[in-house]
Amino acid sequence: xxxxxxxxxxxxxxxxxxxxxxxxxxxxxxxxxxxxxxxxxxxxxxxxxxxxxxxxxxxxxxxxxxxxxxxxxxxxxxxxxxxxxxxxxxxxxxxxxxxxxxxxxxxxxxxxxxxxxxxxxxxxxxxxxxxxxxxxxxxxxxxxxxxxxxxxxxxxxxxxxxxxxxxxxxxxxxxxxxxxxxxxxxxxxxxxxxxxxxxxxxxxxxxxxxxxxxxxxxxxxxxxxxxxxxxxxxxxxxxxxxxxxxxxxxxxxxxxxxxxxxxxxxxxxxxxxxxxxxxxxxxxxxxxxxxxxxxxxxxxxxxxxxxxxx
Numbered sequence: 464x465x466x467x468x469x470x471x472x473x474x475x476x477x478x479x480x481x482x483x484x485x486x487x488x489x490x491x492x493x494x495x496x497x498x499x500x501x502x503x504x505x506x507x508x509x510x511x512x513x514x515x516x517x518x519x520x521x522x523x524x525x526x527x528x529x530x531x532x533x534x535x536x537x538x539x540x541x542x543x544x545x546x547x548x549x550x551x552x553x554x555x556x557x558x559x560x561x562x563x564x565x566x567x568x569x570x571x572x573x574x575x576x577x578x579x580x581x582x583x584x585x586x587x588x589x590x591x592x593x594x595x596x597x598x599x600x601x602x603x604x605x606x607x608x609x610x611x612x613x614x615x616x617x618x619x620x621x622x623x624x625x626x627x628x629x630x631x632x633x634x635x636x637x638x639x640x641x642x643x644x645x646x647x648x649x650x651x652x653x654x655x656x657x658x659x660x661x662x663x664x665x666x667x668x669x670x671x672x673x674x675x676x677x678x679x680x681x682x683x684x685x686x687x688x689x690x691x692x693x694x695x696x697x698x699x700x701x702x703x704x705x706x707x708x709x710x711x712x713x714x715x716x717x718x719x720x721x722x723x724x725x726x727x728x729x730x731x732x733x734x735x736x737x738x739x740x741x742x743x744x745x746x747x748x749x750x751x752x753x754x755x756x757x758x759x760x761x762x763x764x765x766x767x768x769x770x771x772x773x
Contacts, residue, residue, distance in 0.1 A: 471513040478753045518542025532763045536752050541667035555773035556759040561751040562743035567619030569742035570691045573715030577736045609657030612664030654681040666693025676701035687713045691742045694719040703728035717742040
């Protein structure tokens with residue numbers, strides 16, 4: 464008998480089809496379906512698949528007496544009640560590493576787009592504006608890149624930066640052994656050193672507004688920030704103020720505090736490039752994430768350790 468799995472995040476039909484040979488699927492990607500299926504099917508659910516922004520509450524876990532394993536599709540798990548899950552003895556796993564390359568690609572796409580002014584240049588070119596009438600866009604190569612959070616994604620960003628001949632610095636909870644990049648004990652000193660700041664740290668209460676007004680001011684009027692972490696890490700109001708006042712040159716955001724609604728404070732600003740939290744989305748990355756869930760869960764139900772435990 465296939466284990467019954469509750470899926471709380473959006474999943475395309477062909478990705479759902481990857482799961483059906485292994486699991487009895489209960490698909491609940493909306494708040495209404497989620498509440499209904501937790502109530503109706505909770506007694507039979509043995510696994511939950513979710514994402515960091517959607518999460519899973521303690522009350523929902525307790526409505527599932529047979530629950531054994533909770534998985535995050537991607538690397539983030541900030542809205543899963545980890546402490547309660549551990550108190551229940553649940554197995555916890557995520558999709559660590561499955562979309563790191565995709566997110567790092569997107570971080571550099573945002574960095575290049577905002578520094579080189581690609582969206583504006585595209586529009587101006589379509590309007591017949593020639594380069595002689597435009598200001599010179601800045602260069603990216605051979606400049607200083609600060610990375611906030613040197614995890615799997617941060618390392619991939621750094622690897623790409625080496626191809627641009629960039630100097631690399633990073634901030635994390637501690638200095639990493641066998642890493643040649645410059646380490647900064649706090650985000651403020653990293654921002655003061657860097658030309659560009661890429662935010663790739665986990666979300667959650669511990670990092671909320673880690674990048675705020677003081678950090679943005681330290682980055683400076685020629686500085687740029689890119690956020691591919693979680694919207695909560697970057698103070699939106701402080702960012703809008705820094706961009707309007709000229710204390711920061713530009714920003715590229717794939718994540719923002721108002722998700723899924725766009726950040727209203729930033730929509731009228733020309734020195735911001737926005738994308739709708741698609742940094743980890745590609746056919747290859749999503750398929751790898753779904754396969755990781757299959758691997759983690761089937762191994763668990765076979766009595767084996769999961770591939771990527773939290």
